[in-house]
Amino acid sequence: MxxxxxxxxxxxxxxxxxxxxxxxxxxxxxxxxxxxxxxxxxxxxxxxxxxxxxxxxxxxxxxxxxxxxxxxxxxxxxxECFHGFDVFQGIKPIIDKTFFEHHISIDSALIDGYKLISLYRREMPNLVSFHLPLIMDELYARAMGKIVLANLDPAALDSYFATLAPVKMTPHTLVDIEDIKADITATKTRGYSINHMEYITGVISIGAPMMNLTTKSVVGSVSLDFPSKDYPLEAIEQQYIGVLLTLAGEASDLITNAGIRR
Amino acid sequence: MxxxxxxxxxxxxxxxxxxxxxxxxxxxxxxxxxxxxxxxxxxxxxxxxxxxxxxxxxxxxxxxxxxxxxxxxxxxxxxECFHGFDVFQGIKPIIDKTFFEHHISIDSALIDGYKLISLYRREMPNLVSFHLPLIMDELYARAMGKIVLANLDPAALDSYFATLAPVKMTPHTLVDIEDIKADITATKTRGYSINHMEYITGVISIGAPMMNLTTKSVVGSVSLDFPSKDYPLEAIEQQYIGVLLTLAGEASDLITNAGIRR
DNA sequence: AATGTGTGTTACTATTTTAGTAACAAAAGT
DNA sequence: ACTTTTGTTACTAAAATAGTAACACACATT
CATH class of the missing domain: 1.10.10.10 (Winged helix-like DNA-binding domain superfamily/Winged helix DNA-binding domain)
Known part of the structure; x- marks a missing residue:
């Protein structure tokens, strides 16, 4: 039976x-x-x-x-599974366009459980060429991770924190759970995430979510990455939030049309 | 039961x-x-x-x-399956070494059925930057494919030819089955394969097999690729056959140690 | 609006496969 | 030489799958 x-x-x-x-x-x-x-x-x-x-x-x-x-x-x-994934092909032109228009480093990733899978990235030579992992665990210490956490439903967020053991990667990394939670709350109200050298010294990033607009759930995120010596955070926030949100909007449209869910 | x-x-x-x-x-x-x-x-x-x-x-x-x-x-x-494949990680330094030593374009691939899966490649800027497919069907028209065919057992080769429908991709592409068979036979006795602009006009390649030395079966191949305007075939054969065969030998050792079979 | 065709989905059991226990063999460690 | 661990095989109750068939639904044609 x-x-x-x-x-x-x-x-x-x-x-x-x-x-x-x-x-x-x-x-x-x-x-x-x-x-x-x-x-x-x-x-x-x-x-x-x-x-x-x-x-x-x-x-x-x-x-x-x-x-x-x-x-x-x-x-x-x-x-085949990697290169045959149509969203991977679809996001390329979107990111490339923004890259060539604004000359900034861009990254994108999809959620898989509590990990981020790097989807597609373009990097400016001015950025310390960091070999980013293709699978990212440290959601709490990255712009792409924070904005995802900020958009999770409370239950999922709780179960994330339940097993979290933060690691101090730079002097700026937040390792106190309460600090991280406060940061996530701030991120939520702000609408975009900020990573001020918490993952790599000398790199400031801002992140925005890729949303499935039908299910209203987050499925991934995009980030803009800057070398801190040339770009103070204030300048980034003044100049690039619009670019970031436009990019995230285009990516969300793609995701929604493709019907990607979590 | x-x-x-x-x-x-x-x-x-x-x-x-x-x-x-x-x-x-x-x-x-x-x-x-x-x-x-x-x-x-x-x-x-x-x-x-x-x-x-x-x-x-x-x-x-x-x-x-x-x-x-x-x-x-x-x-x-x-x-994960792609980047976690240890042979992919293992072949990188081997190819990189040859690349930086001789400044030539190098490609490697593994067999999957009657297709070649691109494993790892390094390209010189002098080569017409061709977007090679990552999965290659045209074994008969490529150096990496020919040397694989030449090392297959007769039965497998027959079943390959049974369904083969060659396509003329350049003026040099062999499309007559008998011509192709003769070429494979010549390749077998020669010990390495030659692709004289049969796949892309202006590109000459030589190929050698990656063998599992324990099972004595071919599991993939490597190739050196040259722009025909700077490298006549004779010069390539005089200068680079040794490089090719050394590289193929190192790759075969890796394959054998890893225990890759077909 | 009616009809037909194709495609996806569900219901129902005979048949086949899998789970689980247990026993055994072969290494590996002591 | 002995113990422990790890991989492999045997066996059967329990569970999953295959296959047939029927149904629902969308789409195209008339």
């Missing part, structure tokens, strides 16, 4: 994908028992699913036949 | 992944029936799997609730 919950939902597929999602740049290699405990799937089923992924080329065993790693098929599928 | 074939293989997961693989840059949008016919999965099961992928965020429905597209979760997983 099928589960009453949802007959038209495949738990097996969900489990298989959850296994694949355990692998990434931070975790290139995992063992079978590790996978079983992390996913909560029993060992036999884990073995079956992992074996399937191996046979299909999504995973492979290391030479010593122990640890598992991503296989070439995962690489090629990743390729 | 479980299937006698393999109790430790999940067909459901295989089907779910095959659905996800139908999407990509060439095919950003598909319908349910299209998916069902392409995969050969019956409509109900397709519906279940697609529904699962939607609920998990890997797919989404367009606004008119008809066609399906990749979702943000596919994008983020793609990201």
């Amino acid at each position: 099928p589960s009453k919950q949802d007959q038209y939902f495949s738990k097996t597929l969900e489990k298989g994908l959850s296994i694949l999602n355990l692998f990434g740049r931070e975790n290139p290699s995992r063992s079978l028992t590790e996978i079983a405990t992390l996913t909560g799937i029993n060992k036999t089923s884990t073995y079956r699913l992992v074996n399937t992924l191996i046979q299909l080329g999504y995973l492979r065993k290391s030479l010593n036949d122990k640890s598992l790693r991503l296989g070439p098929k995962a690489f090629s599928m990743g390729h | 479980p299937s006698k074939q393999d109790q430790y293989f999940s067909k459901t997961l295989e089907k779910g992944l095959s659905i996800l693989n139908l999407f990509g840059r060439e095919n950003p949008s598909r319908s349910l029936t299209e998916i069902a016919t392409l995969t050969g999965i019956n409509k109900t099961s397709t519906y279940r799997l697609v529904n699962t992928l939607i609920q998990l965020g890997y797919l989404r429905k367009s606004l008119n609730d008809k066609s399906l597209r990749l979702g943000p979760k596919a994008f983020s997983m793609g990201h």
Whole structure:
């Protein structure tokens, strides 16, 4: 008898994908028992699913036949899923236009859980060329993260703070939970977020949300990034808030038309 | 009773992944029936799997609730699978080293079926900046493709030719099947492949295989690319075959150590 | 407005697959 | 040599999927 919950939902597929999602740049290699405990799937089923992924080329065993790693098929599928994502193609011209018009560094990202996935970015040479991670955890310390937090519903925000352990990355990073909460509240009323060298010394950013205008929920954000030595915060706020909000509006239109939800 | 074939293989997961693989840059949008016919999965099961992928965020429905597209979760997983693939990280320094030592354009790719997936590339400014596709179908017209074909076992090569419909991309492109077969044979005895403006006018390339030295099977290839106006073919062959084969050897070592198979 | 066609969705069970326990083998660590 | 851990296999109850068929809905044609 099928589960009453949802007959038209495949738990097996969900489990298989959850296994694949355990692998990434931070975790290139995992063992079978590790996978079983992390996913909560029993060992036999884990073995079956992992074996399937191996046979299909999504995973492979290391030479010593122990640890598992991503296989070439995962690489090629990743390729396609990344470049085939139409929003990625759609946001390019929007960001490029603003980039060439105003000559400022721009970044954009989508939410996945409590992480931000870098969508597309353009960088000016005047910015300290920082190798930004493509997956960002530190929502509390980044303009793109703050504006997302400010637009989450209270329940989601609470569960974010429940497990948050802030790390001081620069002298300006806020690490006290109450300070961060106050900052988020201020961000909410302000309508855009400010990151004053809290993530990288010498970089000031302002962020605005990408909203799905139909569901009225935040699905990502955009930011403008400036070298602090050439751009004092006051000057940025005077000159670039309009640019930021226009850009965010265009991005939100794209998101809404594409029907992206969280 | 479980299937006698393999109790430790999940067909459901295989089907779910095959659905996800139908999407990509060439095919950003598909319908349910299209998916069902392409995969050969019956409509109900397709519906279940697609529904699962939607609920998990890997797919989404367009606004008119008809066609399906990749979702943000596919994008983020793609990201991770792409950048988390250790061979991608491993080949970078190898190619970079050769690039800075010899100042030539270099490309590398892995096989997936009868396609080449671009792995990592460095390009010199002197090369006509061609936006190469990241997934390459025209194996017969590219140096990286030819050397792969030359190293396939006869059966695989036959099935490649069985469905091949060559397209003339430049005046030099070989489109007669017999010509192509002869070229592959010549490539095999030569040990490296030559592409003399068959893919892009003005670009000459030489290619060598990335081999898994344990299984003695080809898993990808590397190529050196030159602008034909500065580099006649003879000069390239005199000067760069050694560089190419050294590079291919290093790449093969990497592949073998990583245990990449086809 | 009526009709037909295609597409997505749901209902219903036979059939197949998966979960879970347990046992075993092979490494790895002590 | 012994213990512990990790991967693999056997077995069957329990659960999920496949397949058929019917239905609803939109769109196009008449």
